Amino acid sequence: MKETRGIAASVRRLLELSGQEILIIATYLIVTGLFRASQNAAQTTMPLIGHDLLGIGVSQIGLVATIWGGASVVTNIFIASIRGSSRYIFVGGLIAFPFGILALVFSHTYLQLIASILLLAISGGIVMPALASSSATLGSVSSKRGAVAFTVALSLSLAIGPLIEAGALRASHDSLRIALAFFVPLAAVGSVLGILKLGRTKDQPSSGSSAGQRAYVLFRQRDFRDAVFSLALYQFPFVAIINFGAILARTRFGASAAFSQEALTSFFLVSFISRAVLLFHPTKNRDKTWLRGAAILTILGVVIVGLAGSSLWFVVAMGLLGIPHGLTYPLALNLLNESATPDQLAKGNSILSATTGLISLTGPFVIGLLSASFGISTMFLLMALPTIGFSMPLFFHHHKTASGAPVL
Numbered sequence: 001m002k003e004t005r006g007i008a009a010s011v012r013r014l015l016e017l018s019g020q021e022i023l024i025i026a027t028y029l030i031v032t033g034l035f036r037a038s039q040n041a042a043q044t045t046m047p048l049i050g051h052d053l054l055g056i057g058v059s060q061i062g063l064v065a066t067i068w069g070g071a072s073v074v075t076n077i078f079i080a081s082i083r084g085s086s087r088y089i090f091v092g093g094l095i096a097f098p099f100g101i102l103a104l105v106f107s108h109t110y111l112q113l114i115a116s117i118l119l120l121a122i123s124g125g126i127v128m129p130a131l132a133s134s135s136a137t138l139g140s141v142s143s144k145r146g147a148v149a150f151t152v153a154l155s156l157s158l159a160i161g162p163l164i165e166a167g168a169l170r171a172s173h174d175s176l177r178i179a180l181a182f183f184v185p186l187a188a189v190g191s192v193l194g195i196l197k198l199g200r201t202k203d204q205p206s207s208g209s210s211a212g213q214r215a216y217v218l219f220r221q222r223d224f225r226d227a228v229f230s231l232a233l234y235q236f237p238f239v240a241i242i243n244f245g246a247i248l249a250r251t252r253f254g255a256s257a258a259f260s261q262e263a264l265t266s267f268f269l270v271s272f273i274s275r276a277v278l279l280f281h282p283t284k285n286r287d288k289t290w291l292r293g294a295a296i297l298t299i300l301g302v303v304i305v306g307l308a309g310s311s312l313w314f315v316v317a318m319g320l321l322g323i324p325h326g327l328t329y330p331l332a333l334n335l336l337n338e339s340a341t342p343d344q345l346a347k348g349n350s351i352l353s354a355t356t357g358l359i360s361l362t363g364p365f366v367i368g369l370l371s372a373s374f375g376i377s378t379m380f381l382l383m384a385l386p387t388i389g390f391s392m393p394l395f396f397h398h399h400k401t402a403s404g405a406p407v408l
Contacts, residue, residue: 062368075125274326
């Protein structure tokens, strides 16, 4: 009954928004959705382009993905270190992004592949933290509601994006380049909308030389440390899924590229449902319990992938792994919002992005070596180890939130 009243109150608050606020929110969600769907298409298609079209081995694909992660981390660190707003850098990232996808489509050599992912990595490293920070300043929408809405938009776009690519693959008879090219105009539309609406946000006043110090102080907050651990416990399995899941499905089950995208659709669809549950069912002071559950499901999911004897079990594992993917990021953003002051949000989001980026930097190359040495199946089983390691603080230290505030 209380939950029903909470939903009704949420609807009333949404109805009270002005037309201008609704336009800003809608534009923000569309830009976020188009950007992330296109970015994910590039991330999941790049390994297949390298493996199937360029004849690159799994260790080299891991190295390319590592370069992608490294460039993203360097970009995140740069954004976190500069003073004041990065409005013009944000616009530059939006402009560069569609060209990065186009460069990947026309990559015919190993060096061209690396050049295209560098452009994608830098533009993504600029745009994603800026979009995450913008979720806290959407008119009269609360920062927590904005954070959940942001992650819901991400999951919905990630669920729809692979489905669109799967349809394009079937229509083009499994042409990877044609399917990926379909996302170039989508990325361009998102960039134009972002420049016209979100790119006009006023610069925030510079916070001076103490900005870096205040960002460092965030690590003294248990909520912020939990946010970092929450992202880290899932990131290695996620890197394995994005970079090697499609190759596993093709080499073990003889699955088509379209099937791989459909399996990813189930993964992101379940992720979307999980975040929708958070939207209507606040975790309140149970954040740690939900994160423990996410860690357990992650371990179970990678074990099923490693032992899967059929494509059906592979799809089941993708759906199971979608649950922790849906939970960890919005809970991490909520913990950041509880531990950071408004002028720390941009730097806090850059730190969270750098955390996942650092794992994306080291993870693909190491995972590629593990795959080459032990096989992709065993590699997925080994992904349980980093999840166990990063989840240990969540299981063994007593966690209390400052106010017991819900996610919404």
